[in-house]
Amino acid sequence: MDHIDRALLVQLQQDATQSYAALGEAAGLSAGAAHERVRKLRARDVIRRTTVDVDPAAVGAGVLAYVMVDSAAWMGDSGADFAAIPEILEAHIIAGSASVLVKVRTATTEQLQDVLRRIYAIDGVSGTQATVALETFFERPVSPHAGDFSSPQP
Amino acid sequence: MDHIDRALLVQLQQDATQSYAALGEAAGLSAGAAHERVRKLRARDVIRRTTVDVDPAAVGAGVLAYVMVDSAAWMGDSGADFAAIPEILEAHIIAGSASVLVKVRTATTEQLQDVLRRIYAIDGVSGTQATVALETFFERPVSPHAGDFSSPQP
DNA sequence: GCTCCTCACTGAACGGCATTCGGTTCGATG
DNA sequence: CATCGAACCGAATGCCGTTCAGTGAGGAGC
Numbered sequence: 001m002d003h004i005d006r007a008l009l010v011q012l013q014q015d016a017t018q019s020y021a022a023l024g025e026a027a028g029l030s031a032g033a034a035h036e037r038v039r040k041l042r043a044r045d046v047i048r049r050t051t052v053d054v055d056p057a058a059v060g061a062g063v064l065a066y067v068m069v070d071s072a073a074w075m076g077d078s079g080a081d082f083a084a085i086p087e088i089l090e091a092h093i094i095a096g097s098a099s100v101l102v103k104v105r106t107a108t109t110e111q112l113q114d115v116l117r118r119i120y121a122i123d124g125v126s127g128t129q130a131t132v133a134l135e136t137f138f139e140r141p142v143s144p145h146a147g148d149f150s151s152p153q154p
Numbered sequence: 155m156d157h158i159d160r161a162l163l164v165q166l167q168q169d170a171t172q173s174y175a176a177l178g179e180a181a182g183l184s185a186g187a188a189h190e191r192v193r194k195l196r197a198r199d200v201i202r203r204t205t206v207d208v209d210p211a212a213v214g215a216g217v218l219a220y221v222m223v224d225s226a227a228w229m230g231d232s233g234a235d236f237a238a239i240p241e242i243l244e245a246h247i248i249a250g251s252a253s254v255l256v257k258v259r260t261a262t263t264e265q266l267q268d269v270l271r272r273i274y275a276i277d278g279v280s281g282t283q284a285t286v287a288l289e290t291f292f293e294r295p296v297s298p299h300a301g302d303f304s305s306p307q308p
Numbered sequence: 309g310c311t312c313c314t315c316a317c318t319g320a321a322c323g324g325c326a327t328t329c330g331g332t333t334c335g336a337t338g
Numbered sequence: 339c340a341t342c343g344a345a346c347c348g349a350a351t352g353c354c355g356t357t358c359a360g361t362g363a364g365g366a367g368c
Contacts (some may be wrong), residue, residue, distance in 0.1 A: 001212065015168060016204040019354060033317050035356070046212040050170040050294060052162055053202040058155065060301025065245065066220070066255060079291035086297045092218065092287035101220060101285065107301050116183055131255065135248035137233035141205060143240045147214025147261050173325060187346050188325070 001046070004029065008037055010048070016050050016078045061087075063103035064133040065112055068098035073124035075099050083103040087115045098129065155200070158183065162191055163201070163298040164266045170204050213261035215241075218287040219266055227278035231254050231276035241269045252283065 003148035007027045011018065033044040041047045056062060069075075075093065080104060088101040104120070106112045109132070116128050161181040165172065179189035194202045210216060223229075229247065236245040236256060244257040256273070260266045264284070270282050 005212070006181050009206070009213070010211075012206040013208065014203070015327080016206050020356090021256065021354075022261050024297050029316050031355080032319080032357080040194050046211070048207040048209055049168070050206050051168070051205065052163070052170050052204050054167040055200050056296045057161070058198070058200040059160070059296060059298045066248075076289070083292055085253060086303065087300060089221055089296060090293045091291035093289040093291070094220075095286045095288055101287065105300060106303075111303065117198055128192050132249045133255065134249055135230070135247040137245040137247070138237055139244045140284070142196060142208055142210045142213060142243060144213045145230060146210075146241060174327090175325075184347050185326080186328085186348075190345080193327095 005037060005041060005046075006144040008034065008041070012038070012050075013144075038079060045090070052091075056105050057115075060107040061108055063106045063112055063134065065104045066131045066133070067102045067104055067116065068099070068129040068131075069102060069118065069119060069125055070127035070129070071099045071124045072126040075124055078124065082119075085115060085118050087111070089094045104130075125149040156197060157166070159195060159200075160298040161192060162188065162195070166192070166201070166204075167298075168293045170287040179222045190192045210259050215262040217260045217263055217266055218290065219258045219260075221256045221258055221270065221273065222248075222283040222285075223256060223279055224251070224281035224283070225278045226280040229278055232276060232278065236273075239269060239272050243264070258284075 011023055011026050018144060020031040020035045020038075022031075023038070024031045027034060038047070052066075053114050056064070059139070079091065082088050082100070087104050087106050088102050089105055090101075092101050093099065094101045104112060104115050108117060112130065112132070116130060119125060119128055156217055158181050162177060165180050174185040174189045174192075177192070178185045181188060181191075183191070193200070210218070225266065225290075232254075236242050236254070241260050242256050243259055246255050247253065248255045255300050258266060258268060258269050266284065266294075268288070270284060273279060273282055
């Protein structure tokens, strides 16, 4: 994981369809070398997968909400219960008053209500508190330079 | 946007490196037809871009937190201020007591604190409330079938 | 200091697949 | 019924992903 790997990751995050020749040029490498480095990044699971960004509104998921889930019991083994609800895009155990935080996308607020109903049905859930997003400023992938931000440049 | 387009989107979300021949087979199409449909999905911005999923921990961003940002003023024009902080991955205007919700990834909790300091420095921000994720159950892309979930099948 | 080994890169060659295009079918429109 | 357009198939072309032999730098061992 040196600065060349990070440059490759940045390039691939921006556009994973570009040729290895262009990728290598951006990182100061030949196409073969770029290919080899990317292959290793995949093998090490630094690159988990290559995927496409889909416009949520275009597939009927224009409503975005975050839901704090309160519980009466330990929720550490309930991951599958949340994963079974397809409208839930993320689920995290959190520190604080609630115990689980989930990110939900639905087509309408009625469907959001239905998702809340299904969350209530999960064992141990004692309450929810939903927060609806009115406007999204931006959503972007994690920066491969995250580690650099507070350490002095070498 | 018919069921074939949705099948293509699902396939591409799972693995955008597969050949158009495989893609077409999964959707009951020839390679040429699959290519043409995907081209149109890109042109319509249903597919925003092709990218790679990077392991946050591998690039020094192992700490995940959600921050509720309270403000004294209207924050609708402050998107750029949040975007200027690279550790912020998402920023949304929300309904409710706080006015902005941001998703943050950093290497350490010390760096998280530094991000909070920079958020405080944004014009109009009057307070923050951070929630740290202890464990992530899952993170996944939006389902192209979201619209189907509560409407009867046609 | 010298040699050996490993690792990463270059440049070229091969083959697969992305991309394009002509022809066909089907449905809608007038 | 005739015309038009949209969508698909199958094949051809050429680009580019993938592999490989060769080269050089760096480190370990003696």
